[in-house]
Amino acid sequence: MIDAFQYSLPTEIVFGFGKLDELPALLESYGVQRCVLVCDRFFAKKGAELLESTAQICAVFDDVEPNPQLSGVEETVRLMKEQNADAVLALGGGSAMDTAKFAAACAKSDRSPAEHFDGAPFGEKGAKIFAVPTTAGTGAEVTGVSVISRGGEKKTTHHPSFYPDVAIVDPALTLTVPPFVTMITGLDAFTHAIEAFWSVRHSAVTDLFATEALRVILASLEDAFRTGSKEARTAMAYGSLLAGLAFSAAKTAGCHACSYPLSMYHHLPHGEACAFTLDSFIRMNADDRLENLAKTLGFESCGALANKIARLKELGGLRARFSQCEGELDLDRLAQESEAHMLMRNNPKQFSKGELRAMFEKLL
Numbered sequence: 001m002i003d004a005f006q007y008s009l010p011t012e013i014v015f016g017f018g019k020l021d022e023l024p025a026l027l028e029s030y031g032v033q034r035c036v037l038v039c040d041r042f043f044a045k046k047g048a049e050l051l052e053s054t055a056q057i058c059a060v061f062d063d064v065e066p067n068p069q070l071s072g073v074e075e076t077v078r079l080m081k082e083q084n085a086d087a088v089l090a091l092g093g094g095s096a097m098d099t100a101k102f103a104a105a106c107a108k109s110d111r112s113p114a115e116h117f118d119g120a121p122f123g124e125k126g127a128k129i130f131a132v133p134t135t136a137g138t139g140a141e142v143t144g145v146s147v148i149s150r151g152g153e154k155k156t157t158h159h160p161s162f163y164p165d166v167a168i169v170d171p172a173l174t175l176t177v178p179p180f181v182t183m184i185t186g187l188d189a190f191t192h193a194i195e196a197f198w199s200v201r202h203s204a205v206t207d208l209f210a211t212e213a214l215r216v217i218l219a220s221l222e223d224a225f226r227t228g229s230k231e232a233r234t235a236m237a238y239g240s241l242l243a244g245l246a247f248s249a250a251k252t253a254g255c256h257a258c259s260y261p262l263s264m265y266h267h268l269p270h271g272e273a274c275a276f277t278l279d280s281f282i283r284m285n286a287d288d289r290l291e292n293l294a295k296t297l298g299f300e301s302c303g304a305l306a307n308k309i310a311r312l313k314e315l316g317g318l319r320a321r322f323s324q325c326e327g328e329l330d331l332d333r334l335a336q337e338s339e340a341h342m343l344m345r346n347n348p349k350q351f352s353k354g355e356l357r358a359m360f361e362k363l364l
């Protein structure tokens with residue numbers, strides 16, 4: 001029997017190779033007149049091109065950092081107010097999208113972004129959000145979450161007004177992503193899908209998105225890494241989008257809970273930090289439901305699926321042990337902060353601090 005569920009998504013999705021060409025028409029159909037574009041330095045050239053070619057884009061902030069800082073939000077809001085912008089367009093990975101979401105929510109507020117960062121409630125959404133992911137991916141184009149840091153203080157904020165109005169998923173933008181980034185962002189997408197599947201908040205509809213995301217990602221990630229072909233890139237963009245549709249509602253769990261201290265103390269990029277414990281959690285979370293999923297995906301068992309992940313990590317050159325990582329190792333602190341993280345409550349099994357410490361100990 002199907003359990004009761006609720007699912008909503010206020011984002012229009014425009015998917016397809018070359019679809020970014022439709023940006024001016026899309027902006028027009030949403031009545032956008034003045035749009036600020038946000039991207040990181042890697043996409044500064046593309047940002048400048050879009051500024052040149054798109055009448056509605058009036059300014060560019062191209063200095064978003066990998067762990068997006070509040071200062072980037074402040075600069076975006078300043079530009080939006082100066083330009084009297086009615087929309088913000090994020091071009092990039094999670095960092096650009098997280099910055100644009102937070103900025104849009106602050107754009108018409110009397111309070112500063114810092115006050116909202118400190119917990120002041122958001123009022124009415126101040127601008128429309130257009131999200132254009134350039135990796136496959138974070139799934140941030142279809143979620144109402146933004147992760148912003150002030151110095152070392154990293155904060156995850158959920159808010160309905162953070163959902164992009166439009167997500168333009170154009171796989172052409174991922175053609176130039178280097179192999180290592182392809183693998184870590186691809187494994188991040190895989191983690192979103194499997195964590196949505198095993199989350200205590202999963203539902204029939206998120207299972208559907210998650211299972212198909214896992215199937216598509218498993219079938220195309222290695223090819224996207226090795227050849228970067230148009231077909232593999234398109235499949236990965238689709239798989240990442242489906243994973244986003246799954247975890248947008250079901251949320252993530254243990255791997256993501258552990259990824260925050262792993263990124264903070266050992267400087268692992270988000271996808272690599274999630275992948276660090278992914279195979280461990282597949283083994284530890286294994287139950288009848290997960291064993292069935294592994295079989296559906298063509299594996300004999302959860303153990304075989306975990307081995308596949310370990311092989312992909314090795315192929316991609318990801319760090320899989322603490323001996324390969326920088327930063328001072330403190331297993332107690334890692335276990336304690338992972339156990340205390342709110343996302344750990346979504347994990348299908350509640351592990352004690354001691355059990356998490358034992359998991360990390362096997363990764364020395």
Ligand SMILES: [Zn+2]
Binds near residue numbers: 256
């Ligand atoms: Zn993630």
